[in-house]
Amino acid sequence: VYKSQANILEKGVDGDYPKVEGLVKDALLVGEDVNDLGADIFENVEERFESYTEEEDVIERIPTGLKILDKCLGGGVGRTEMFVGIAPPGRGKTTLLIDMAANAVENSYNVLHISMENNEKQILRNYDLRLLRKNFDYVSDPDNTVKSVNALKNIQKYKKGNLRIKKYPTKGASVRTIRNLLDKLKVTQGFEPDVIVIDYGMILKPENNYNDKRSGIEDIYESLRALADDYNCAIYTAAQGNRASLSKKIVTISDLAECFAIANIADICLALCQTKKEKSQGKMRGFLAKNRDNPDGMIMSGKIAYDIKKIDFDEEVVISDDEDEDEGDWED
Numbered sequence: 001v002y003k004s005q006a007n008i009l010e011k012g013v014d015g016d017y018p019k020v021e022g023l024v025k026d027a028l029l030v031g032e033d034v035n036d037l038g039a040d041i042f043e044n045v046e047e048r049f050e051s052y053t054e055e056e057d058v059i060e061r062i063p064t065g066l067k068i069l070d071k072c073l074g075g076g077v078g079r080t081e082m083f084v085g086i087a088p089p090g091r092g093k094t095t096l097l098i099d100m101a102a103n104a105v106e107n108s109y110n111v112l113h114i115s116m117e118n119n120e121k122q123i124l125r126n127y128d129l130r131l132l133r134k135n136f137d138y139v140s141d142p143d144n145t146v147k148s149v150n151a152l153k154n155i156q157k158y159k160k161g162n163l164r165i166k167k168y169p170t171k172g173a174s175v176r177t178i179r180n181l182l183d184k185l186k187v188t189q190g191f192e193p194d195v196i197v198i199d200y201g202m203i204l205k206p207e208n209n210y211n212d213k214r215s216g217i218e219d220i221y222e223s224l225r226a227l228a229d230d231y232n233c234a235i236y237t238a239a240q241g242n243r244a245s246l247s248k249k250i251v252t253i254s255d256l257a258e259c260f261a262i263a264n265i266a267d268i269c270l271a272l273c274q275t276k277k278e279k280s281q282g283k284m285r286g287f288l289a290k291n292r293d294n295p296d297g298m299i300m301s302g303k304i305a306y307d308i309k310k311i312d313f314d315e316e317v318v319i320s321d322d323e324d325e326d327e328g329d330w331e332d
Contacts, residue, residue, distance in 0.1 A: 059078040059079050059080065059081075060078065060079050061073065061074060061075035061076040061077065061078045061079075062076045062077055062078070062079070062104055062107070062109055062194060062195060062234050063075060063076035063103060063104075063107060064076050064077060064083075064099075064100045064103060065099065065100060065102075065103030065106075066099075066100070066286075066300075066311060066312070066313050067313070068298075068300045068313045068314070068315070068316060069270065069286065069288070069300065069313060072288055072291060072294060072295065072296070072298050073268065073291065073294060074293070074294050077100075077195075077234040077236070077267075077268060078234065078267075079194070079228070079232050079233060079234055080228050080229050080232060080233075080234075081228060081234055081235070081267040081268065081292075082221070082224055082225045082228050082234075082235040082237065082265070082266050082267050082268070083100075083234065083235065083236050083237070083266070083267065083268045083269075083270070084201075084221075084237055084238060084239050084262060084263075084266040084268065084269050084270075085097065085236075085237075085238040085239070085269075085270050085271075085272060086238070086239050086240075086241055086245075086251060086253070086255065086256060086269055086270070086271040086272065086289065087238070087240075087241050087245070087251065087271065087272035087274075088240070088241040088242070088243070088245045088246045088251070088255075089240065090279075091241075091272050091274050091279070092272050092274070092284065092304055092306070092311065093199070093200060093238040093240075093272065094117075094118070094126075094199055094200075094238075094309075095304060095306060095309045095310075095311060096238070096270075096272060096311055097113075097197050097199050097200075097236050097237070097238060098113075098123075098126050098127060098130055098197075098309045099130060099309055099310055099311050100195075100197075100236055101113060101127075101163070101195060101197045101236060102127055102130040102131050102163075102309070104161065104194065104195045105131070105155070105159065105161035105162070105163050106131070106155065106159050106161065107159070107161065108159050108160045108161045109161050109194040109195055110161060110162045110163075110164075110191065110192065110193045110194050110195070111161065111162070111163045111164070111193055111194070111195045111196075111197060112163075112164050112165075112166070112181075112182070112185070112191075112193035112195070112196045112197070113127075113163065113164070113165045113166070113197040113199070114166055114168065114173070114178060114196065114197060114198050114199065115165065115166070115167045115168070115199050116167075116168055116169070116170050116171075116172075116173070116198075116199060116200065116203045116204065117170065117199065117200075117203070118167075118199075119167050120165050120166075120167045123165045123167070124165060125139075126309050127163060127165075127309075128148070128152065129307070129308045129309055130308060130309035130310060131152060131155055132148055132151055132152065132308075133308050133310065134148070134308065135307040135308055136307065162191065164185070164191060164193075166181060170203045171203060171204070171205045172205065173204060173205060174204060174205040174206065174207050174220075174223075175204065175207060175220065175223035175224055175226075175227055176207060176223075177205075178196070178198075178227065179227065179230075182196075182231060192231075193231070193233055194233055194234065195233060195234045195235075195236060196227065196228075196231070196233055196234070196235050196236070197236045197237070198224060198235065198236070198237040198238075199237070199238065200237050200238035200239065200240075201217075201220050201221055201224055201237040201238070201239065201262075202217055202220070202238075202239055202240055202257075202258065202259075204220045204224075205220075206219045206220055207219055207220075207223055213258060213259075214258055214259045214261070217258055217259040217261075217262070218259055218261040218262070218265070221237075221239075221259075221261070221262050221265045221266070222265055224237060225265050225266075225267075239256055239257070239259075239262050240256075240257040240258070241255045241256065241257060241271070242255050242256070242257040245271075248273070249273065249275075250271070250273055250285075250287050250299065251271035251272065251273045251287060251289075252271060252287065252289050253269055253271070253289045253290060255271070263289070263290055266290060267290075267291075267292040267293075268288075268290060268291055268292065269288075269289040269290035270286050270287070270288055270289065271286065271287040271289050272284060272285075272286060273285040273286065273287055273299075274304075282303050282304060282305060282306075283301070283302075283303060283304070284301070284302055284303060284304040284311060284313075285299060285300065285301045285302075285317065286299070286300040286301075286302075286311075286313055287299050287300075288300070298316055299316065299317040299318075300313035300315070300316055300317065301313065301314070301315055301316075301317045302314045302315070
């Protein structure tokens, strides 16, 4: 096309310039879907407004199972949205992701879990514990094997959701790797996930080489957000809190380690807040740090059961303005 444009321009014939315009238009359409050039707000107005009265939201929302959180999110995490759980090390990021993903399976959704840390057997065991709501002492008792197997088969039979788990080494896979896996699963297994769990985004491999770590992390989360759009699914992932977040009463997006841009990219950010004393007591608080389409700033309190990978937030908490969220005694 560009060679044809150059030849016409070299001829300098006035009558040929319209041909250049046509060639440019053709060039602009290369790689584009000519049937999808955006939405016209004045088209299909009646149908659109009728849908508002019939549907709870303009996108399908997948419930997390955390009732107070689902209420704040208008029903759950929407397709094409990215959820990021924020917490310092050892404060429940993986437990949160497994709990939410298992709830999706229980609600008949397909889930793909990508692990960059634990191996497949560990993740399978953790989902067994969460789906059965039994600890390892129970499932490892030979007297309970038949009951456990039958219970899991009943979940598959009656709930219809499915779960696939894939392990990659840390920094051993990029978002492009995950795209290739999704395409293979669709072609060979007919499996298309409604939810993709990435545990967790910071330890994926960036698509490009960067001189600084922050730019690489930003590229990863931007690519994950695009993945949600392209595959019409919800993305559940996490991000590490910094060292200071270990002793804070309320962890916020300002406590993101390495890359604050994650907060700009994510649709929903939930920070897990827990002191050492609260951890020993099985208590957990959640701070809804970002909620793109609905109110945020809510603080929820509840319990976490690490042994069965379950979190429950049972009430909203009101923090008075004179309370200092950085008090050091919150570590005690």
